[in-house]
Amino acid sequence: MFSVLQTCANDNMASDSVNRPTSSVNRPTSIKDIARKANVSFSTVSRALQNSPLISRRTAEKIQRIARDSGYRASAVARGLVTQKTKTIGVVVTSIADPFVSEVVDGIEECCNDHGYSVFLANSNADPDRERKVVQSFAERRVDGIVVTSSRVGALYIPLLSEMRVPIVLVNNQHPGEFVHSVMIENVQGSREATNHLIQLGHRRIAYVGDRFGHQSDTERFSGYREALDGAALPFFSELVVHGDGKSEKAIAITEALLRLEEPPTAIFCYNDMTALGVLRSLHAQGRRIPTDISVVGFDDLFIASYTDPPLTTVHQPRKRMGLLAMGSLLQLMSGQNLSQAITVPTELVVRKSSGPPQKNRK
Amino acid sequence: MFSVLQTCANDNMASDSVNRPTSSVNRPTSIKDIARKANVSFSTVSRALQNSPLISRRTAEKIQRIARDSGYRASAVARGLVTQKTKTIGVVVTSIADPFVSEVVDGIEECCNDHGYSVFLANSNADPDRERKVVQSFAERRVDGIVVTSSRVGALYIPLLSEMRVPIVLVNNQHPGEFVHSVMIENVQGSREATNHLIQLGHRRIAYVGDRFGHQSDTERFSGYREALDGAALPFFSELVVHGDGKSEKAIAITEALLRLEEPPTAIFCYNDMTALGVLRSLHAQGRRIPTDISVVGFDDLFIASYTDPPLTTVHQPRKRMGLLAMGSLLQLMSGQNLSQAITVPTELVVRKSSGPPQKNRK
DNA sequence: CGAGCTTATGCAAACGTGTGAGAAAATCCC
DNA sequence: GGGATTTTCTCACACGTTTGCATAAGCTCG
Numbered sequence: 001m002f003s004v005l006q007t008c009a010n011d012n013m014a015s016d017s018v019n020r021p022t023s024s025v026n027r028p029t030s031i032k033d034i035a036r037k038a039n040v041s042f043s044t045v046s047r048a049l050q051n052s053p054l055i056s057r058r059t060a061e062k063i064q065r066i067a068r069d070s071g072y073r074a075s076a077v078a079r080g081l082v083t084q085k086t087k088t089i090g091v092v093v094t095s096i097a098d099p100f101v102s103e104v105v106d107g108i109e110e111c112c113n114d115h116g117y118s119v120f121l122a123n124s125n126a127d128p129d130r131e132r133k134v135v136q137s138f139a140e141r142r143v144d145g146i147v148v149t150s151s152r153v154g155a156l157y158i159p160l161l162s163e164m165r166v167p168i169v170l171v172n173n174q175h176p177g178e179f180v181h182s183v184m185i186e187n188v189q190g191s192r193e194a195t196n197h198l199i200q201l202g203h204r205r206i207a208y209v210g211d212r213f214g215h216q217s218d219t220e221r222f223s224g225y226r227e228a229l230d231g232a233a234l235p236f237f238s239e240l241v242v243h244g245d246g247k248s249e250k251a252i253a254i255t256e257a258l259l260r261l262e263e264p265p266t267a268i269f270c271y272n273d274m275t276a277l278g279v280l281r282s283l284h285a286q287g288r289r290i291p292t293d294i295s296v297v298g299f300d301d302l303f304i305a306s307y308t309d310p311p312l313t314t315v316h317q318p319r320k321r322m323g324l325l326a327m328g329s330l331l332q333l334m335s336g337q338n339l340s341q342a343i344t345v346p347t348e349l350v351v352r353k354s355s356g357p358p359q360k361n362r363k
Numbered sequence: 364m365f366s367v368l369q370t371c372a373n374d375n376m377a378s379d380s381v382n383r384p385t386s387s388v389n390r391p392t393s394i395k396d397i398a399r400k401a402n403v404s405f406s407t408v409s410r411a412l413q414n415s416p417l418i419s420r421r422t423a424e425k426i427q428r429i430a431r432d433s434g435y436r437a438s439a440v441a442r443g444l445v446t447q448k449t450k451t452i453g454v455v456v457t458s459i460a461d462p463f464v465s466e467v468v469d470g471i472e473e474c475c476n477d478h479g480y481s482v483f484l485a486n487s488n489a490d491p492d493r494e495r496k497v498v499q500s501f502a503e504r505r506v507d508g509i510v511v512t513s514s515r516v517g518a519l520y521i522p523l524l525s526e527m528r529v530p531i532v533l534v535n536n537q538h539p540g541e542f543v544h545s546v547m548i549e550n551v552q553g554s555r556e557a558t559n560h561l562i563q564l565g566h567r568r569i570a571y572v573g574d575r576f577g578h579q580s581d582t583e584r585f586s587g588y589r590e591a592l593d594g595a596a597l598p599f600f601s602e603l604v605v606h607g608d609g610k611s612e613k614a615i616a617i618t619e620a621l622l623r624l625e626e627p628p629t630a631i632f633c634y635n636d637m638t639a640l641g642v643l644r645s646l647h648a649q650g651r652r653i654p655t656d657i658s659v660v661g662f663d664d665l666f667i668a669s670y671t672d673p674p675l676t677t678v679h680q681p682r683k684r685m686g687l688l689a690m691g692s693l694l695q696l697m698s699g700q701n702l703s704q705a706i707t708v709p710t711e712l713v714v715r716k717s718s719g720p721p722q723k724n725r726k
Numbered sequence: 727c728g729a730g731c732t733t734a735t736g737c738a739a740a741c742g743t744g745t746g747a748g749a750a751a752a753t754c755c756c
Numbered sequence: 757g758g759g760a761t762t763t764t765c766t767c768a769c770a771c772g773t774t775t776g777c778a779t780a781a782g783c784t785c786g
Contacts, residue, residue, distance in 0.1 A: 078742030441772035
């Protein structure tokens, strides 16, 4: 029965009762503005907008209509202050431009969006100073949780993060601590499958071109390679294992050396796709046909893998899914549940054109 | 029973003696806690931590020491509420997994970090519903500014965004409005340079493989191509202009058709690197040598461009720099300054191995 | 030595929202 | 019809910070 038009008529500066300084900046409409228009107290408005059962249907609907008409947006800032929950998480990345990272973040963001959370993105180029700033920033913003997506977290970093009493989930980290939870890729299994694939094709001399020695993921992928050989009762040739640096340039020289062996490998399993890229280029330069003369398998399934010549057989990592899982874990942790330390995500072998049976005429 | 909790919260100091259960939420230390320890009022603490000249050096230092020792982190939430500035910006992307986008975001984030801003990242997969949710979220979070990095923004989107009274900067958008500011790549200039490069190498029949007809960036890149031809007083052959879809599969068929022409081109300029990838593959399949038989030039300078066979000559877009510039503009706008509508960023031709002089023995 | 000034500090009102307690109004029961 | 109960709404405080204004101390100066 209230005439909206009437109340609308004098809504402009009806704050005569309160001598508020008419600031030049026109603030967004608040529940008080709506309360004035609806002729109720602002706490009634608050409850009505939350669909509290304490408010009658009639007034609730009236208030909601007024709110919609006046373009009201509740302030998450004010709400966060009183509820002590910001519905916000922090995501730390080494570099968002890294395709691995950005796909993980894609998953995180999607999950956040579905659950009413917003994500703060912060870049710490593995730089301790930046890391410190990021942590400080997240602490001040009172994020409800944190996801760290970086290939390597500094030693001082985790204690720094855990200083704030907020759940943390790591993605593919190298230093799993006791107090944090993590989502990890199953390096060993993926590597074993890739090697088995080559074994089943008939290969007996399979090279492994690794990352720098000592890196955790390299160590794990090498174990998978060893396990596969052992599982098939194949001999292990130490001269077929070489450590690169995960980049393609280094892999070129390594490939040349492998081909110069008295008995060169018939297949090369690479630590990652970038390494495989170098191997492919080197093989092309030497005039070898792939996979007729020699097979190549990578790891990562980068976007580029389906565009190499020939398209690269490689181990796919479900990066976006890892992001979703990490955020799922974080949601559980933030709701107070406890969960097992680590989630591991299986890989999936993607067979393309760079792997095939070895030539028959080998000795 | 709740009043008990309240009194507990009130005299925090004495709560050491009170047997408070560990399960209770222990809030982060606030300025009131520090004020109590320092035996001053909390407003003195606030000023001391801001290095206000109103506070004597002695007490300021004492307060700062206590704050440091007790691991105090000012609440950006509370500060945002009173100052009406959250020191927060929102970044809307179509997909963070897109390498173009992620590098732009990298630049934005770096600039933000340097200026004490935090970035909210939100993904709107060009989905109107998601877009609406993103805008709503940013509005509720009271972001101070917005950057939109998406190849195409929906028609309804910009008015939606501008509804909130906050500066907006678009990056490489297709629909520049009147009220927004933008950072754009100089498509025409980049395309002209690329074409000129081929002309200077001696090419006279240069094909252009475009994106779908009507897309703004395709139109601009095509104009650059035409301008270069006209500038060199070269004839334009309409049969050498074909529209693809920006993907490599389509480009394969297009290339085959171009080679079947009575007088095939000696060089192919591609709308983007993905197209060039398809062209390269098709040329390989047809046994053409690159660049001896035919030259190929791309646009974008994706990461992949330096790994093709041969490495691709292409037009580089300074993506990170565009992010920095966009954020720089936004900072200016947020500080109340006005600035000219659009910033354009020059491209840079990267000459690799896929372009060379045409064969002498052409008619 | 008090008026006036500077310096250092405290008081209290915001900012926009949530929420327990209590008041007012409506409804029900006997 | 009056008390009990339920429904509906208002009051008042809290969240943690900034900041204008008041105030108390210490100083200078006439």
